[in-house]
Amino acid sequence: MSNPQATVNKLLTWSSVDGPGNRLVLFLQGCNFACAACHNPYTIGVCNDCGDCLPVCEPRALTMQGGRVKFDADLCTQCDKCTDICPISASPMVRRMSVDQVIATIRDHAHFLTGITVSGGEATMQLKFLTALFAAMGEDPALSNLTRFVDTNGHLGAKGWARLMPVMDGAMLDIKALDPALHRDLTGQELDKTLRAARLLKDAGKLFELRYLLVPGVTDKPDQITTLIDFTRSLGGQTRIRLNAFQHHGVRGHALDWPPMQRAGVEAVADRLRAADTGEVATPALYL
Amino acid sequence: MSDTQDRLRQIVSDPTLSPAQKRGYLAVEAENMLPYPALDADVVEALEARLICDMYEGHAPYRPRYVLPDYAVVLRDGSSWLELEAPRDLDEAISTLQIAYHHVPSITGMPVFLGDLDALLLPFCEGVTDDDLYKKIKLFWRYLDRVLPDAFMHANIGPSDNRVARAILRVDAELGQIAPNLTFKYDPEVSTPDILRLATANIAKCSKPQIANHPVHAATFDDRGYGIVSCYNALPLCGGSSTLTRINLKKVAESAENEQDFFDRALPCAIDLNFRLTQARIDHLYEKSGFFQSFLAQEGWINPDRFTAMYGIFAMAEAVNLLQDQAGRAGRYGFDDAANALGHRISKHLADAVAARPMRHVWQGRAMLHSQAGLSNDVDATPGVRIPYGTEPDPVSHVRALAPHHAFYGSGISEILTIDETVKQNPEALFQLCKGAFAEGFREFTANVASNDLVRVTGYMVRLSDIEKFRACEGSRINTTALGAEAAEVTGILDRKPRVVAHEQSAGYGQ
Numbered sequence: 001m002s003n004p005q006a007t008v009n010k011l012l013t014w015s016s017v018d019g020p021g022n023r024l025v026l027f028l029q030g031c032n033f034a035c036a037a038c039h040n041p042y043t044i045g046v047c048n049d050c051g052d053c054l055p056v057c058e059p060r061a062l063t064m065q066g067g068r069v070k071f072d073a074d075l076c077t078q079c080d081k082c083t084d085i086c087p088i089s090a091s092p093m094v095r096r097m098s099v100d101q102v103i104a105t106i107r108d109h110a111h112f113l114t115g116i117t118v119s120g121g122e123a124t125m126q127l128k129f130l131t132a133l134f135a136a137m138g139e140d141p142a143l144s145n146l147t148r149f150v151d152t153n154g155h156l157g158a159k160g161w162a163r164l165m166p167v168m169d170g171a172m173l174d175i176k177a178l179d180p181a182l183h184r185d186l187t188g189q190e191l192d193k194t195l196r197a198a199r200l201l202k203d204a205g206k207l208f209e210l211r212y213l214l215v216p217g218v219t220d221k222p223d224q225i226t227t228l229i230d231f232t233r234s235l236g237g238q239t240r241i242r243l244n245a246f247q248h249h250g251v252r253g254h255a256l257d258w259p260p261m262q263r264a265g266v267e268a269v270a271d272r273l274r275a276a277d278t279g280e281v282a283t284p285a286l287y288l
Numbered sequence: 289m290s291d292t293q294d295r296l297r298q299i300v301s302d303p304t305l306s307p308a309q310k311r312g313y314l315a316v317e318a319e320n321m322l323p324y325p326a327l328d329a330d331v332v333e334a335l336e337a338r339l340i341c342d343m344y345e346g347h348a349p350y351r352p353r354y355v356l357p358d359y360a361v362v363l364r365d366g367s368s369w370l371e372l373e374a375p376r377d378l379d380e381a382i383s384t385l386q387i388a389y390h391h392v393p394s395i396t397g398m399p400v401f402l403g404d405l406d407a408l409l410l411p412f413c414e415g416v417t418d419d420d421l422y423k424k425i426k427l428f429w430r431y432l433d434r435v436l437p438d439a440f441m442h443a444n445i446g447p448s449d450n451r452v453a454r455a456i457l458r459v460d461a462e463l464g465q466i467a468p469n470l471t472f473k474y475d476p477e478v479s480t481p482d483i484l485r486l487a488t489a490n491i492a493k494c495s496k497p498q499i500a501n502h503p504v505h506a507a508t509f510d511d512r513g514y515g516i517v518s519c520y521n522a523l524p525l526c527g528g529s530s531t532l533t534r535i536n537l538k539k540v541a542e543s544a545e546n547e548q549d550f551f552d553r554a555l556p557c558a559i560d561l562n563f564r565l566t567q568a569r570i571d572h573l574y575e576k577s578g579f580f581q582s583f584l585a586q587e588g589w590i591n592p593d594r595f596t597a598m599y600g601i602f603a604m605a606e607a608v609n610l611l612q613d614q615a616g617r618a619g620r621y622g623f624d625d626a627a628n629a630l631g632h633r634i635s636k637h638l639a640d641a642v643a644a645r646p647m648r649h650v651w652q653g654r655a656m657l658h659s660q661a662g663l664s665n666d667v668d669a670t671p672g673v674r675i676p677y678g679t680e681p682d683p684v685s686h687v688r689a690l691a692p693h694h695a696f697y698g699s700g701i702s703e704i705l706t707i708d709e710t711v712k713q714n715p716e717a718l719f720q721l722c723k724g725a726f727a728e729g730f731r732e733f734t735a736n737v738a739s740n741d742l743v744r745v746t747g748y749m750v751r752l753s754d755i756e757k758f759r760a761c762e763g764s765r766i767n768t769t770a771l772g773a774e775a776a777e778v779t780g781i782l783d784r785k786p787r788v789v790a791h792e793q794s795a796g797y798g799q
Contacts, residue, residue: 014682016717017710022684022724023717112684112724114716285710 003098006129009043009091013109019149021114024106029094031122033153034188039250042083043121045090053082053092062092099132115147124156134167154197161200170208171201177219178227202235209240214261225269229276238279243270245284312397319346325572331564339539340562343532349569350577351393356515357589358526359403362388369583378412382428398438401517402468406445406452425455433465440518443468447475447502449483461490470497471516488722489715491735499733501726508698519661520702520732524651527594530573533566534600534660537607538669547611559641566597574649596651598699599642600660603669604631605676622675622689632692639696656699672702683707683721691728705735
């Protein structure tokens, strides 16, 4: 039997912020967006073994072996200098995990879990692994009660969704902007694929929530919120929206020139959405 | 003026204490002017070195530390001593309980146990509308907090899903009071998922209730039942615990040359000394104090044969880490499998020793092991078997590191999981964590959600805003605020990640 592998940046066994209930979260490495406001930019690239990170690793947890960068977790002091210096926003601290390995970890923690969420990076870029993992969970009597969610930017095409949807219970879909030019500017990619994914997911009853990042002066203008309301309505029925507030934590580059989004601004947008009756509106629990 | 008079004068003239609080401290001073129950020289030395500890309960035990009356007796029969007839409706039942509580002593002078309130009140609820029930419970709750303001006071509800339990959960979350503390007894065979969800949703709002693993506790006790009182103490109903004594495992480890010496000599020696201390105190209570001649025993609220001896330990984390250092092993308690296994081995050794030693005047002739939550003046010693403050791993790893201890601590294990406040938006995660913890063998599930004003400072609740007021010298009407403030300053607990701490009883005025 095939046992696909994924490049994993991190695995958490406790998360209350990645979907309903307590979830095991798998952060896969690599993203097809290059968002200025990304709060974990070290998950964007995939290591090309250039070795630029070796000199900054003081405990020598990173070494070059046979042309590949090797990482020794036991020596790592988590200073993150390697990810800070990485020219392609990758991380040498990733590990390869097979479906069987992940299933074993889930089984070990099953009685603590409501479900699992595969996030990233962009989870759907490792589609073969993702569908195999979800299918394996569904076939395992001890795990079939756990819900299977993805956290996605929606860039996956219709064929990809058709493969994933039968084994997936829900998606949390990020929309960075609803104006095509702004979307291109913020993410480096076109908006239309994300909107098509939202409709596909909604029609299949698998759009758990839309996520919208509020950046002051960039994505929180009244007409932009109107567009968000119109788009959500166009999906038909009610759709849960989670408003995220842009914060500086983890962010690099010119996005640090944007001010953090304040609670009052988020609440004002939430009030508009609630008045428009688009569905449940969730706001951040924390403002850092 | 003598030192003693100085001390009494300080208490009398302290503007931050209420007259009742002053009377409490004065009583402790008076009791401690009496000679201690006779102890041999080795025990005295160990007590003075605080290798073993009497929780500063006083020199002349004249009431048990914790009393758990069976209030069903007074609700069924009334009380001839108190000249009370048996209540006939809900108002009379609540009034009877309010009177009864005033006559139940404990180490703090206030009752630590309010009864299985839903089981006690349900028979009086026939014909009472939900709205009336809610109003009556709300007044009852307000009375308890204002008249008996001690966070050690503890009400129990569950395991069934019923109107009274629901009304109590609703009122408790609405009022956000320190007192009473609350435990929901959860039994997957009896409780509905719905009421467990309500309870865990309440934790996200106000860090209460604590949830007890009912099947595990029920199997530890007998058919007469048990109650959860004060913080994390599981004790026989219609009885309680005469004393709480404890061993400082860190000091035991310091006195050991290596791991083998710890298990072969140092620990058995400390265990024996603590048994001798405990027996001397219990003998005084049973043979000298006259406590069991009171109406509580005569009318059957309590049975003198149903008082256990809580055999406490603390500073497991420091003990394990010291033994690891001695052996040249780097692994730390809470994180390293070998270090955790060493801790579990210590717990097993303690449990075996406690099960092997007969005791006089003790329920079923044996003490009960207890993972003790600490005192407000403990320094550099982590409560019970907890993982040191500020270093705790994520909640799931936390549960898994500690779960194997739980089987050994029949009279309760003080553990608090600190959860970051993002969980407020997702109480389902707490629900799941609680179920997972119980599946791993946790006896009790207690969580503190960071940023709640109401937080646990060892098992009892304090309001952070009250501690701030107390520091600003305004005083507090709540007895336990003074303890919370002391713990906050001595142990630095409020500085750590989310806020939680431990200590269970003050050592007396100014200590």
